[in-house]
Amino acid sequence: MKIVVTVKLVPDPNAVRRIDPSTKRLVRTGETALNPFDEYAIEAALQLKERLGADTTVTIFTMAPENMKESLRKALAMGADDAVMLSDPALAGSDVSVTSYAMAQALKKTGFDVILSGALSDDGNTGGVPGALAEYLGVPGLTNVRKIEEIGDGRIKVQRETDSGYQVVSGPLPALVTVTMAVGEPRYASLKGIMGAKKKAISTLSAADCGIDRPAGSDGAKMEVVAIAAPKAREKAKVVEAADGPSGAQAIFDFLRERKLV
């Protein structure tokens, strides 16, 4: 079984984020990291590989500038077999629509039985890519999966989280699956994994290699950012030290009264 994990490379989640007012794009400062939500997808993929045995492979796929290549080593050190990058200056400034289309073109080229993705990206945070990607690929999208119950013989059965609980869904492969954090904490890379990752292949595809023949990057984007602003600052909180339960409760009650909330 060929598993492909889509991984977005994002600015260090612990670094301060800001948007450049002139380009209206995210300023990428600090180290580049794997989108934390995609680490769960990698974990789920490696669990499947353990379950299904040796002829199952895990390929990491990212669309990112080529100079971020080395950031993929961490995913390889966790246990993925190889990685493919879609890198092309023409793709800079892509929105959800162009990103999903371009990724789909590349993934048709690499082939897959199942694609695992994170539910959202730490920087984009729209969660729009996986659904659109599945659509461009013409495969079903199983989102918010907390458990892959069965996989094999061309079929998959999962438990997916819903707004009010969960659903059991089954159907044919190939399919795209987004996972939630419930699949299990991402494993740490072992020393052996880190050494081995240095020798694993990371190949690169250009837009032309994948037959991307429509306007890409900011030219092809369907949306543009026209303004950015800071959110309205909230006033500093009123802090009340409660001597005991009743006085704390009274302080809250009075505050809610003042604001006509009770």
Place this chain on the structure above:
Amino acid sequence: MRDVIIFVEHSGGQTRKVTFELVAEARRLADALGGKAHALVAGAGSAALAQQLQNHPLDTIFHTEDADVDKFLLDPVVDYLEAAAKITGPAVILVPNTMLGRDVAGRIAARLDAGLASDVTELRVENGRVQCIAPKLQGSTITTCAFKDGDYGVVTVRPNAFSAQPQATGAQLVALEKPSGKTYGMAVESDVEEATGEIGLEEAAVVVSGGRGLGGPEPFETLLKPLAEALGGAVGASRAAADAGWVPYSLQIGQTGKIVSPQLYLAVGISGAIQHKVGMQTAGTIVAINRDGTVPIGETADLLVVGDLFQIIPALTTLVQQAKTAHT
């Protein structure tokens, strides 16, 4: 893009407040664009819901009772939404920013080669173009995006961002035909409800959320639930509480849970990690109860009461209940 279509999320014909918020916003946008406002309702219970929607300011209500919509994951409903969009022609499609809504939005955007704007809290029309305003980067930035020229645009809208305005305008009911040549593979075998609350978390006017400070599942039942009931709200939780198995994940607020925007948010025994704040920082009023006066929730709250939640909550519940009985 002159018309507006809303996707109506429902379960067996029961819909939520966000639907009526979307209708009101669709009407306003359509009027500003010089177009019409439509709705799509699909699945069991749609015919009755479509009639109910006639009390709201729409021009057309597309509906179908096709059983495939509930039997198979996502594809049938997207096919019907596409069918509606093909009938209306160029349009902005408004979808609630819920788990199902996000799935529908990504798929229909790709299907129609449309732009997608997510978690939008305000919409504007500038020179005939639709602009979407949304918080980004964990709420640290507010961006305004505009659809470029194109036939369709898709927007997921945050619940509680707009107010509903019921008004009957004699909407026409249009039953949709089953799209031909489609077969569906992803079957929904079972659907299990885990959340106990009556009110949907995203649309509750009051959310009382508990975190690790509650120490176990019982205080959610014995402390938070009575307070939420007295305030006419719903119970939420931090990820820590959900991870510990004290409450189902469907109650989780935050980046990987639900994004809520109630009039009042009470954070009880929650420290206020950035991933939690993403899900609640646009609430009207935020009150935190924590025994530690230095917690990050203090930066977002309007009122931080430093004290023991186990003492404060029961006393507060009594005060709210008394105020209610005094009122009635």
